[in-house]
Amino acid sequence: MRNTLAAFSSGLVFGLGLVISGMTQPSKVLGFLDVFGHWDPTLAFVIGGALVIAAPGYALLKRRHTSLLGEALRWPQANAIDLPLIGGAALFGVGWGLVGLCPGPALVNLESLSPKVFGFVLAMAIGARASDYLRRVRTSGPVMA
Amino acid sequence: MSTFDPVSATLGGLLIGLGTVLLMTLIGRTAGISGIFASALDPQHGGRAWRVAFVVGLVAAPLAVAAAGHTVAAPDMPGWAAVTAGGLLVGFGTRLSGGCTSGHGVCGIARLSPRSLVATGTFMLTAAVVVAVSRHVLGGL
Numbered sequence: 001m002r003n004t005l006a007a008f009s010s011g012l013v014f015g016l017g018l019v020i021s022g023m024t025q026p027s028k029v030l031g032f033l034d035v036f037g038h039w040d041p042t043l044a045f046v047i048g049g050a051l052v053i054a055a056p057g058y059a060l061l062k063r064r065h066t067s068l069l070g071e072a073l074r075w076p077q078a079n080a081i082d083l084p085l086i087g088g089a090a091l092f093g094v095g096w097g098l099v100g101l102c103p104g105p106a107l108v109n110l111e112s113l114s115p116k117v118f119g120f121v122l123a124m125a126i127g128a129r130a131s132d133y134l135r136r137v138r139t140s141g142p143v144m145a
Numbered sequence: 146m147s148t149f150d151p152v153s154a155t156l157g158g159l160l161i162g163l164g165t166v167l168l169m170t171l172i173g174r175t176a177g178i179s180g181i182f183a184s185a186l187d188p189q190h191g192g193r194a195w196r197v198a199f200v201v202g203l204v205a206a207p208l209a210v211a212a213a214g215h216t217v218a219a220p221d222m223p224g225w226a227a228v229t230a231g232g233l234l235v236g237f238g239t240r241l242s243g244g245c246t247s248g249h250g251v252c253g254i255a256r257l258s259p260r261s262l263v264a265t266g267t268f269m270l271t272a273a274v275v276v277a278v279s280r281h282v283l284g285g286l
Binding site: 003004005006007008009010011012013014015016017018019020021022023024025026027030033034035036037040041042043045046047048049050051052053054055057058061066067068069071072073074075076078079080081084085086087088089090091092093094095096097098099100101102103104105106107108109110111112114116117119120121122123124125126127128129130131132135 | 166200
């Protein structure tokens with residue numbers, strides 16, 4: 001229960017950041033990505049602001065072994081720079097450039113009850129499940145000899 | 146369209162960083178939203194409760210902003226074809242590369258992970274190419 005409340009609070013603070021920064025508005029994000037148009041630097045300030053807190057915060061936390069609520073600190077272990085990383089990031093970027101929404105802002109925008117936001121999140125879920133399914137098939141070995 | 150406001154952009158960014166650090170400080174998890182979302186949907190996945198709670202927190206944020214008396218503009222979405230293709234690509238691509246703007250762009254870069262730096266550079270580049278082509282070559286979707 002405490003973990004659930006902690007996760008809710010963290011999500012709320014994160015979501016407030018997305019709303020206040022304007023990153024839930026696709027046109028603001030596309031304005032940043034439009035380097036040949038009327039460029040909007042907002043996203044750079046948002047990521048910069050996030051890193052001002054997250055980089056030293058993470059550096060301090062690296063010295064600890066357990067969280068305040070007694071959980072193990074789970075740092076990502078993957079370090080391969082391979083085709084799935086680059087290909088996946090490239091595909092993500094194409095989708096991001098088409099709409100101007102990445103997963104966080106898409107979920108925050110569910111609150112708007114916009115049918116297109118629900119459509120986007122549903123498509124995102126289908127894409128994610130398809131990707132996970134393909135990975136399971138591939139890592140469990142070839143189906144045909 | 147709304148104009149560039151460095152104060153709200155930076156303040157929002159600081160809150161995103163704070164939410165990221167809170168999640169690690171309290172329960173030891175990285176705030177990678179594509180991963181949290183996908184695992185929250187997976188019925189075979191253990192530990193869904195905190196992930197669902199994090200997503201509920203995200204969705205509650207605009208309600209809190211509205212309750213504080215500020216208007217939250219409705220998102221300006223493109224047509225259904227772009228929405229559908231974009232959603233599929235965002236879901237598929239983020240799972241394949243193991244992260245999105247939050248997981249690679251904030252959490253990964255905060256740790257100076259070379260993997261996340263490469264991923265972030267890649268998705269920024271392809272997104273910028275798509276916007277350049279759709280706006281300046283094809284003349285808007």
